[in-house]
Amino acid sequence: MLRPFIEQIAKIYPTAKRYLHVFHGGVFPKYNKELSANQPVRTQIIPNKLILPLQQQVGLAAEVLVNVGDYVKKNQLLAKSSKDPKKALIVPMHAPTSGVIESIEPAILAHPSGLLDMAITLKPDGKNITIENVLNVSKQPIETPDQLKDILFHAGIIGMGGAGFPTYAKIPSRPGQIHTLLINGAECEPFITCDDLLMQTQADEIVQGALITAKALGSSKIICGIESNKPTAIKAMTQAAIGTIVEIKTVESVYPMGGQKQLTLELTGIEMPHKTHAVDIGLLMMNVATFTAIYRAVMFGEPLTARMVTVSGLGFNKPFNSVAMIGTPFSELAEAAEPKSKLDYPLVMGGPMMGVKVKDNGVPITKTTNCVLANPPEPVDMQMPCIRCGECMDACPVNLLPQQMYFHAQAHEFDKVEKLNVFDCIECGCCSFVCPSHIPLVQYYRHSKSELKEIHAEQKAVDLAKERHEFRTARIEREKAEREARLKAKKEAVKKQSAAKPADNPANNADTPKKKPASSAAAAAARAAAARRAAKTNQDSATGSTQTPETSASSEEKMPSARLKAIEAAKQATQQSAQQDLEQGSEKTTDPKVAARNAAMLAAKKRAAAKKAEKVAETESDTSTPVDAVNALDTEKPDQTTIKKDPKQAAKAAAMAAAKKRAQAKIEKKANAEKPSESVNTTNKTEDASPSQPEPSQMVDLTQQTTETDASRKEAARKAAKLAAKEATKKRADAARVTKQQAEAERAETIERTGQVDPVTDKRNKAVEAARQRAALRKTQKNQTNSDE
Amino acid sequence: MIEAILIFLGLAILFGLLLGYASIRFKVEGNPMSEQIDKILPQTQCGQCGFPGCKPYADALAEDKTEVNLCIPGGNEVMIQISEITGLEPKQMDETATETKTKETAYINEDLCIGCVLCIKECPVDAILGATKLMHTVIQQECTGCEKCVPVCPVDCIEMLPQHVTPKNWKWPEPVTIKEASK
Numbered sequence: 003m004l005r006p007f008i009e010q011i012a013k014i015y016p017t018a019k020r021y022l023h024v025f026h027g028g029v030f031p032k033y034n035k036e037l038s039a040n041q042p043v044r045t046q047i048i049p050n051k052l053i054l055p056l057q058q059q060v061g062l063a064a065e066v067l068v069n070v071g072d073y074v075k076k077n078q079l080l081a082k083s084s085k086d087p088k089k090a091l092i093v094p095m096h097a098p099t100s101g102v103i104e105s106i107e108p109a110i111l112a113h114p115s116g117l118l119d120m121a122i123t124l125k126p127d128g129k130n131i132t133i134e135n136v137l138n139v140s141k142q143p144i145e146t147p148d149q150l151k152d153i154l155f156h157a158g159i160i161g162m163g164g165a166g167f168p169t170y171a172k173i174p175s176r177p178g179q180i181h182t183l184l185i186n187g188a189e190c191e192p193f194i195t196c197d198d199l200l201m202q203t204q205a206d207e208i209v210q211g212a213l214i215t216a217k218a219l220g221s222s223k224i225i226c227g228i229e230s231n232k233p234t235a236i237k238a239m240t241q242a243a244i245g246t247i248v249e250i251k252t253v254e255s256v257y258p259m260g261g262q263k264q265l266t267l268e269l270t271g272i273e274m275p276h277k278t279h280a281v282d283i284g285l286l287m288m289n290v291a292t293f294t295a296i297y298r299a300v301m302f303g304e305p306l307t308a309r310m311v312t313v314s315g316l317g318f319n320k321p322f323n324s325v326a327m328i329g330t331p332f333s334e335l336a337e338a339a340e341p342k343s344k345l346d347y348p349l350v351m352g353g354p355m356m357g358v359k360v361k362d363n364g365v366p367i368t369k370t371t372n373c374v375l376a377n378p379p380e381p382v383d384m385q386m387p388c389i390r391c392g393e394c395m396d397a398c399p400v401n402l403l404p405q406q407m408y409f410h411a412q413a414h415e416f417d418k419v420e421k422l423n424v425f426d427c428i429e430c431g432c433c434s435f436v437c438p439s440h441i442p443l444v445q446y447y448r449h450s451k452s453e454l455k456e457i458h459a460e461q462k463a464v465d466l467a468k469e470r471h472e473f474r475t476a477r478i479e480r481e482k483a484e485r486e487a488r489l490k491a492k493k494e495a496v497k498k499q500s501a502a503k504p505a506d507n508p509a510n511n512a513d514t515p516k517k518k519p520a521s522s523a524a525a526a527a528a529r530a531a532a533a534r535r536a537a538k539t540n541q542d543s544a545t546g547s548t549q550t551p552e553t554s555a556s557s558e559e560k561m562p563s564a565r566l567k568a569i570e571a572a573k574q575a576t577q578q579s580a581q582q583d584l585e586q587g588s589e590k591t592t593d594p595k596v597a598a599r600n601a602a603m604l605a606a607k608k609r610a611a612a613k614k615a616e617k618v619a620e621t622e623s624d625t626s627t628p629v630d631a632v633n634a635l636d637t638e639k640p641d642q643t644t645i646k647k648d649p650k651q652a653a654k655a656a657a658m659a660a661a662k663k664r665a666q667a668k669i670e671k672k673a674n675a676e677k678p679s680e681s682v683n684t685t686n687k688t689e690d691a692s693p694s695q696p697e698p699s700q701m702v703d704l705t706q707q708t709t710e711t712d713a714s715r716k717e718a719a720r721k722a723a724k725l726a727a728k729e730a731t732k733k734r735a736d737a738a739r740v741t742k743q744q745a746e747a748e749r750a751e752t753i754e755r756t757g758q759v760d761p762v763t764d765k766r767n768k769a770v771e772a773a774r775q776r777a778a779l780r781k782t783q784k785n786q787t788n789s790d791e
Numbered sequence: 792m793i794e795a796i797l798i799f800l801g802l803a804i805l806f807g808l809l810l811g812y813a814s815i816r817f818k819v820e821g822n823p824m825s826e827q828i829d830k831i832l833p834q835t836q837c838g839q840c841g842f843p844g845c846k847p848y849a850d851a852l853a854e855d856k857t858e859v860n861l862c863i864p865g866g867n868e869v870m871i872q873i874s875e876i877t878g879l880e881p882k883q884m885d886e887t888a889t890e891t892k893t894k895e896t897a898y899i900n901e902d903l904c905i906g907c908v909l910c911i912k913e914c915p916v917d918a919i920l921g922a923t924k925l926m927h928t929v930i931q932q933e934c935t936g937c938e939k940c941v942p943v944c945p946v947d948c949i950e951m952l953p954q955h956v957t958p959k960n961w962k963w964p965e966p967v968t969i970k971e972a973s974k
Contacts, residue, residue: 057958115961385967445966452962459960460894464834467935470916471836471844 017396019256024271025264027397028256029432031192031355033231037321038314039195043203044324046308047338048126052098052329053109053366055121056081059166061091063120068103075100076132077305080122093158093168096136098307098327101126112332112351112368116361124329135303143217144300147175150218157299158369159306163260163289164356166370169296172288174281178220184269184280184287185212185226187235188253190260191353194373196310197290199323201228201235205242208290211297212248219286224248226290227269231255257355258430262287264399276426291372311367313339315350317376326367332374333363341376350375355431386439394433394443400426404433404443411446416457419450427451824876825853831872832862836915837937839863844915852877860884864937895951896934897941901926903948910940910949 004021011018016030056063064081068074074097083092104125108118137156144150155170163186174180185208189197201208212224226243228236230252240250253259253268263274266285274280280287288296291309298304307328314321318339326335332349350357351365352373367374394404403422410418424447433443828849835845840861842848851857852873859873860882867884874881899910899919906924911917918934921927941949954960 111958113958113961114963115956115958117956117958117961119958442966445963448963449965456960456962463932463935466933467834467836467916468829468845470918470933471834472846474915474917475844 019254020396023254023256023259023268025267025273025399026401027399027432028258028264029397029435030255031257031435033192033255034314034316035193035195035198035231037193037316037318038312038323039198041320041322043199043310044322044338046325046327047330047334048099048128048130049327049330049334050125051104051331052101052124052126052327053121053331053364054080054095054098054124054329055109055111055119055366055368056095057111057119058093058095059160059368059370060168061093064092064095066106066120066122068122070103070105072103073101074103074124076130077136077307078133079136080124087155087170091168091171093155093160093170094305095122095158096305096307097124098329099124099126100129100131110360110362110365112360112365112371114358114361121366136305137299137303139300139303141301144214145218147173147177147219150215150296150300151175153299154296157295157305159292159295159299160369161289162291162295162309162370162372163262164352164370164372166368169288169292172281172286173215173219177218179284180219180221180281180286181284182223182225182270182286183212183216183219183221184266184285185224185248185293186260186262186265186287186289187226187228187232187239188259188265188268189232190229190255190257191355191357191373192257193314193375194312194353195314196312196323196372198232198235199312200290200294200310201232202238204294205235205238207294207297208239209242209246209248209293210301211293211295213246214300215288215293215296216247221286222247225269226250227253227259227265229253229255229259258399258428258432261399261428261430263428276423306369309367309369309371311335311371312373312375314373315376317342317345317347317378328369329366331364331366332360335367335374336363336376339376343378345376347376347379350377355435356429383440385441388439388441391438393436393438397432397436399430399432400428402427404447407450408441408443408446411450414453416450416453419447420454424450424454822850822853825849827876828852828873831865831869831876833864833869833935835864835935835937837864837935837939838915839937852879855879858882893953895936895938895953896931897929897936897938897949898952899927899929900948900950901928903946905946907945909943909945913939913943915939 008018008021019030020028056066058064062083062085064083066081068078068080074080076097076099078097080095080097080103082094083090085092087093102125104123106120106122109121109123111117111119111121137153139153144153151170151173154173155168159169160166161169161172187197187201187208189195208226212226215221216224224247226239226248228239228250230236236250236252239248242248243250251269253265258264259268262280266280266287267273270285272283272285274283295306295309299306308325309328310323311326312321312323313335318336319342320340322339324335324338332351333345336345336349345363348359348361349363350373351360351371352358352375354375354377357373357375388405388408390405392405394408395402398404402424407419407422407424407427410416410422411424427444427447429444429448431444434441434445437443825846826849829846832845832849838844840848840857840863842851842857842861848857848861852859855877859877859879860870862869862873863884870884871881873879897919904921904926906921906926908921908923908927910927911919911921915937916933916935918930919927919940920930936951938951941951
């Protein structure tokens with residue numbers, strides 16, 4: 003009723019035709035479809051080479067399964083992704099024809115950027131040897147969406163209308179979720195006729211493909227929308243749809259009728275809400291070409307390796323449509339269309355409204371390329387300032403405000419552009435088409451979109467960085483707190499120990515003063531004995547023993563005899579006065595920090611010693627250590643007593659002990675240099691008859707202490723041991739001298755006791771320093787060698 | 792007279808209670824200004840401002856304890872925003888503050904890396920992966936490009952490289968504007 007009237011008006015006011023369709027706006031460009039639509043579909047061209055980019059429209063790049071030089075047959079799998087298809091959105095890639103893989107190297111993509119990306123180059127042999135039914139389909143009717151999805155995934159089918167979203171990912175898994183299936187046959191872009199020709203020639207396949215999909219998805223309705231300017235296609239499709247649930251609807255010829263949202267509105271009257279997918283409202287629209295691909299995949303197990311392509315444009319003498327292999331270079335198709343002049347201008351991928359100029363005419367056809375367009379360059383209309391006429395607003399098919407978006411985009415106020423829903427823009431180009439000032443509006447929106455995407459990505463990165471930084475700060479805090487807690491615990495343990503010791507020591511001290519004046523010779527003897535024992539402990543400390551105090555404590559507890567106490571006192575005296583390598587152990591009791599450091603330093607060695615310790619523990623601790631200890635002490639006692647009798651002899655003995663110790667120190671040094679001190683332990687053990695005490699407690703220590711192995715620390719320990727050994731010999735000589743006069747010895751002892759700690763620590767610090775320097779030297783050497791390499 | 796007094800007394804009590812309630816109900820925890828500033832800071836955590844991270848700088852700014860022009864990665868833009876939020880006088884950026892350059896991320900030359908873990912300790916966002924004496928590498932998605940790891944490397948094997956342009960992050964160029972075209 004309205005139509006004849008509007009058609010009359012349209013003669014003088016063309017945009018009056020906008021009243022004939024449902025969606026807003028739209029434009030009526032010159033279609034030029036007859037250029038290619040009237041030509042028969044040409045036979046497939048086998049090009050000289052096929053370029054198959056690994057990166058497809060959506061998702062990441064696929065992984066190559068073939069090697070350079072391989073011979074592949076048609077439909078053979080070339081690349082696929084090892085990732086979960088549910089997440090990765092990467093479809094496999096198949097060989098469009100038989101031939102040899104020539105190279106796998108970067109090639110220019112069919113992308114507006116003209117960037118290079120990895121691509122497989124296939125040299126066809128022209129024989130077209132095919133693997134039939136490569137997907138292994140059994141022509142059984144497909145009942146569930148998942149079955150269909152599986153086939154579609156393996157067939158590598160993606161939306162062939164434009165966006166190239168993998169079809170399997172588009173389909174919902176729940177049967178019956180899609181109540182209406184929509185077939186998009188509204189090819190609205192000027193020049194393009196591939197869908198038109200496909201509908202004319204393969205209407206049955208399209209309808210069957212749609213029916214297969216509808217059956218699998220449980221849809222009860224199929225609507226096919228075809229623009230009124232394709233009468234032959236409408237006829238063919240109606241013919242094919244007879245007796246099926248497919249309903250053919252003729253829609254107005256208006257650009258952009260083929261847009262998914264526009265055609266959905268036109269066919270169903272449903273306007274898709276912002277940010278929803280058609281699937282959410284029970285609709286699913288696919289291009290006619292996709293349905294043919296589905297049909298071929300489900301019925302014959304054929305993957306998607308070719309598609310109908312329009313080669314058209316004002317620059318061609320013989321435009322045509324043809325089923326082109328995916329990967330065919332644009333230039334080869336263009337040459338087949340006999341260009342009017344040399345193709346020194348860029349070809350366009352897609353139509354004149356939405357298509358993009360490719361950077362190189364050798365780029366390949368992709369699964370979404372529907373047109374290769376050659377329009378000779380025309381003088382560009384000069385861009386003028388916006389006159390705020392509002393034409394663009396009237397033309398916009400998605401009801402946006404192009405003018406406002408343009409102003410903000412120009413001012414780089416991208417947040418405001420986003421607020422104006424620029425992401426709803428389908429980049430159809432209607433606004434640019436109608437703009438009397440020839441402003442390339444769509445370019446502004448595309449630019450804004452990419453800027454906004456970057457801004458969003460940056461925002462995400464910023465949030466991530468913030469989160470990670472906060473986590474790191476928290477972690478460092480926590481570690482610090484933990485370290486402090488550990489240190490505190492250790493300190494307390496040491497305090498307890500030292501608290502326990504004074505409890506014993508008073509008794510000792512009470513005893514020793516009594517004893518010492520009474521039998522100072524005994525004290526000297528005890529010292530001598532202790533010196534020997536220190537030789538023993540020497541090994542222990544070299545092996546990193548912190549146990550001396552513990553052992554003494556335990557022995558004190560278990561054997562509270564006066565004799566033992568005396569020995570203990572002597573031992574303590576020697577620990578400080580004789581100062582063999584013991585200082586490491588004894589100082590641990592005095593300085594918890596140093597103790598911790600030492601423990602860390604020597605823990606590695608301890609670990610090595612653990613095995614030995616275990617063995618010893620097995621053999622010795624089996625027969626109750628305390629008793630052993632008593633025995634051991636008893637065996638020492640006679641020595642002490644003999645020495646006690648004669649101070650001179652004592653001195654001799656001390657000298658001998660010193661000599662022994664020197665020898666031990668040497669061995670120790672060697673052993674340390676070669677291997678961790680477990681070897682030292684053994685050698686010493688063979689020499690000494692009574693080394694039983696330290697081991698069990700050593701074991702305890704081992705379990706208690708967690709440590710880090712560090713080359714520099716080992717080094718430090720070794721150095722310290724060396725220095726300590728030297729120190730010990732010196733001191734022993736002193737001790738020998740001292741033993742001649744007991745009173746003097748007493749004094750010397752006290753002096754040493756008070757005075758020696760500092761020099762020793764000094765020395766050790768020096769040793770550590772030296773070790774550090776050495777480590778640094780080594781490192782630099784290593785670095786040098788590394789960098790030399 | 793008495794009615795008027797009663798009415799005003801009543802009103803005074805009522806509003807007093809309302810205000811008292813509101814001050815409890817709508818109490819703002821922390822310093823909102825610091826949060827606001829933290830939002831606009833680039834979160835590279837580079838420490839070029841002299842603070843250990845972006846948040847501490849924001850806190851200091853909120854308490855008016857520092858200058859507004861210390862965020863070098865943020866550049867002039869962020870400085871102006873900060874001065875707007877804090878109400879402080881905008882100050883000229885230091886000369887070192889270069890023009891907004893493209894984002895760069897750190898790459899470790901894995902052949903040269905000696906596994907010293909110095910860069911791992913330095914990284915403010917834990918974006919470097921590795922262990923002692925083992926090769927390190929940078930998790931590109933998490934690198935903020937703060938360049939903190941570059942000076943600490945003893946073998947100088949870390950370099951800052953701009954991001955690769957792929958079809959994924961490629962941006963449509965901005966159309967030439969009329970003014971530019973007429974020039």
